[in-house]
Amino acid sequence: MTYRDPSQSDIRRILDETRTIVMVGASANWNRPSYFAMKYLIGKRYRVIPVNPGLAGQELLGERAYANLAEVPSPFEMVDIFRRSTEAGAITDQAIALKDEKGIKTVWMQLGVRNEEAAAKAQAAGLQVVMDRCPKIEWGRLHAELAWGGFNTGIISAKRRRA
Amino acid sequence: MTENTPKFGSPYGFETRQIHAGTQPDPVTGARQTPIYQNTAFVFEDADHAASLFNLQTFGFVYSRLSNPTVAALEERLASLENARGSTCCSSGHAAQLMALFALMQPGDHVIASTRLYGGSITQLSKSFGRFGWSARFLDFDDLGSVREAINGNTRGLFCESLANPGGVISDLEPLAEIARAAKIPLIVDNTMATPVLCRPVDWGADLVTHSTTKFLSGNGTSMGGALIDSGNMDWMDAERFPSLAAPEPAYHGLTFAESFGDLGFTTHAHAVSLRDLGTSMAPLNAWLTLLGTETLSLRMERHCANAQRVAEFLEGHEAVSWVSYAGLPSSPYHQLAEKYLPKGAGSVFTFGVKGGYQAGVTLVERCEIISHLANIGDTRTLILHPASTTHRQLTEEQREAAGAGPDVIRLSVGLETADDIIADLDQALTSVQRQAAE
Numbered sequence: 001m002t003y004r005d006p007s008q009s010d011i012r013r014i015l016d017e018t019r020t021i022v023m024v025g026a027s028a029n030w031n032r033p034s035y036f037a038m039k040y041l042i043g044k045r046y047r048v049i050p051v052n053p054g055l056a057g058q059e060l061l062g063e064r065a066y067a068n069l070a071e072v073p074s075p076f077e078m079v080d081i082f083r084r085s086t087e088a089g090a091i092t093d094q095a096i097a098l099k100d101e102k103g104i105k106t107v108w109m110q111l112g113v114r115n116e117e118a119a120a121k122a123q124a125a126g127l128q129v130v131m132d133r134c135p136k137i138e139w140g141r142l143h144a145e146l147a148w149g150g151f152n153t154g155i156i157s158a159k160r161r162r163a
Numbered sequence: 164m165t166e167n168t169p170k171f172g173s174p175y176g177f178e179t180r181q182i183h184a185g186t187q188p189d190p191v192t193g194a195r196q197t198p199i200y201q202n203t204a205f206v207f208e209d210a211d212h213a214a215s216l217f218n219l220q221t222f223g224f225v226y227s228r229l230s231n232p233t234v235a236a237l238e239e240r241l242a243s244l245e246n247a248r249g250s251t252c253c254s255s256g257h258a259a260q261l262m263a264l265f266a267l268m269q270p271g272d273h274v275i276a277s278t279r280l281y282g283g284s285i286t287q288l289s290k291s292f293g294r295f296g297w298s299a300r301f302l303d304f305d306d307l308g309s310v311r312e313a314i315n316g317n318t319r320g321l322f323c324e325s326l327a328n329p330g331g332v333i334s335d336l337e338p339l340a341e342i343a344r345a346a347k348i349p350l351i352v353d354n355t356m357a358t359p360v361l362c363r364p365v366d367w368g369a370d371l372v373t374h375s376t377t378k379f380l381s382g383n384g385t386s387m388g389g390a391l392i393d394s395g396n397m398d399w400m401d402a403e404r405f406p407s408l409a410a411p412e413p414a415y416h417g418l419t420f421a422e423s424f425g426d427l428g429f430t431t432h433a434h435a436v437s438l439r440d441l442g443t444s445m446a447p448l449n450a451w452l453t454l455l456g457t458e459t460l461s462l463r464m465e466r467h468c469a470n471a472q473r474v475a476e477f478l479e480g481h482e483a484v485s486w487v488s489y490a491g492l493p494s495s496p497y498h499q500l501a502e503k504y505l506p507k508g509a510g511s512v513f514t515f516g517v518k519g520g521y522q523a524g525v526t527l528v529e530r531c532e533i534i535s536h537l538a539n540i541g542d543t544r545t546l547i548l549h550p551a552s553t554t555h556r557q558l559t560e561e562q563r564e565a566a567g568a569g570p571d572v573i574r575l576s577v578g579l580e581t582a583d584d585i586i587a588d589l590d591q592a593l594t595s596v597q598r599q600a601a602e
Contacts, residue, residue: 030218031218031416031417031418033422033423036215036218036220036221039215039220039221040215040220040221043221111425112425134425137427140222141171144187145222145223146222147185147235147236147238147239148222148223148224148230148232148235149222149230149235149249149427149430149431149434150230150235150238150239150242150249150250150251150252150430150433150434151171151238151239151242151248151249151427151430152171152172152184152239152242152243152247152248152249152250153171153239154171154172154173154243155173155187156173156175156179156180156183156184157183157187158183158187158188158195159187159188160187160188160189160190160193161187161188161190162190
């Protein structure tokens with residue numbers, strides 16, 4: 001089985017149906033992308049729970065950090081992988097194993113993270129997979145904020161957006 | 164094999180996007196036409212929001228030197244029309260070239276540029292940019308082998324025009340993009356003369372596209388402006404070659420643009436560093452006028468090309484004309500490249516030679532009645548210029564010849580008037596040139 005890239009409407013649906021994201025590789029350094037992506041997503045009313053063995057037990061942006069996915073006590077719909085591509089396989093395996101227990105629906109690999117084997121495996125296990133994208137950028141793109149930076153969102157509509 | 168859904172792009176056609184891209188109705192008022200945000204600064208929600216904006220950690224507006232909602236609407240539209248990831252509008256086409264190289268060059272670096280570049284670009288690259296320690300090596304881009312061989316460790320890009328101003332020369336973009344890709348440097352293509360209606364350099368492998376939006380994009384000769392457009396396809400993570408993009412930026416607490424923002428990195432850098440420090444921002448009113456122009460771009464270009472084709476055919480048959488360099492004519496050595504890269508038309512700017520040399524050129528431009536004698540292109544009005552006595556004065560005679568601006572050369576930018584009227588005006592002016600020569 002090969003990995004299928006999600007369509008634009010898949011991505012919109014995933015971002016709409018997700019309430020809680022577990023971010024694997026969240027950083028406490030305010031100038032790292034994982035930190036400010038987490039902060040941005042919290043601002044868009046997602047709950048984002050950090051996973052980072054080095055931060056386990058500490059608080060990050062108001063949420064307690066855990067050492068791994070299994071230790072996160074509450075359910076979550078999405079795993080956002082902010083680790084290198086080679087590590088995405090093991091994290092995806094954990095997500096597949098915890099799928100039913102935690103209610104996981106989506107494995108999201110960050111911009112620059114690609115692991116086709118892991119992605120195909122997760123899709124075969126019934127999970128939705130997004131790869132090599134950033135949920136912050138995708139949220140901004142679908143809600144026109146990305147256009148403020150001069151970017152092509154691909155959105156064409158004569159409908160009035162909510163301010 | 165994986166099927167990739169593009170991270171941007173749209174299933175809509177060009178004509179739909181030239182009207183709609185970047186300009187959804189205003190969310191606050193419902194205004195259908197884009198508001199002109201004639202405004203310098205934007206309030207913060209609180210100190211934390213301000214910090215996030217200054218740290219480039221969230222999307223939003225701070226100060227119009229960096230970004231402005233009306234300008235951003237034009238940026239998105241141009242990125243969409245060029246099938247690119249992002250764009251940065253600026254005060255002129257020259258500013259776009261400055262900003263393109265500012266992101267790529269350090270003192271001692273050079274760009275390899277076509278000898279056929281617009282004369283003003285040659286002056287900018289060879290004279291003014293030299294003061295920054297940047298240099299340009301000018302080569303004949305028809306000779307692909309010489310371009311490939313000239314690349315060395317300090318080459319930071321290849322630079323040409325898709326359709327050159329003023330000579331009717333077309334760059335063979337596909338193999339040039341391959342050469343650039345093999346050398347891991349960007350191909351930068353100025354697409355002012357062709358516009359994305361006639362040619363989309365990104366589709367042929369160009370990494371960066373520059374525009375003088377002053378020309379066909381705004382279309383009515385109202386507004387100065389430029390655009391620097393990033394395809395999103397170049398991997399800039401090479402700190403040796405492109406430290407501005409791939410090394411930590413001290414002014415943003417050590418943030419690395421290409422790493423933190425991926426394919427948004429180039430355009431983020433262009434706003435956050437280049438516009439911030441070069442100060443080359445586009446005025447909101449100019450952005451608005453240019454947005455208005457782009458709404459009719461494809462229609463205008465179609466007529467520009469049709470009129471230019473008729474005028475070129477007329478001139479080629481005129482006895483006072485020694486040659487016509489228009490890629491839409493079968494006699495042009497670039498006719499085949501035109502069929503490949505500009506199948507909808509070879510643009511509306513071209514040159515021809517008037518018999519009698521320099522003086523005949525001066526007389527011809529002075530005798531035109533409805534054709535305007537001025538230094539611009541891409542207006543609704545037909546424009547005429549004698550480059551040797553005007554725009555290309557600063558070049559050496561050799562550079563003028565190489566740039567297609569010798570003493571007998573006349574440049575025309577064919578407008579949208581009735582084609583017969585343009586032809587009649589040229590005919591009477593050429594007749595006066597002949598009469599003067601006979602005296």
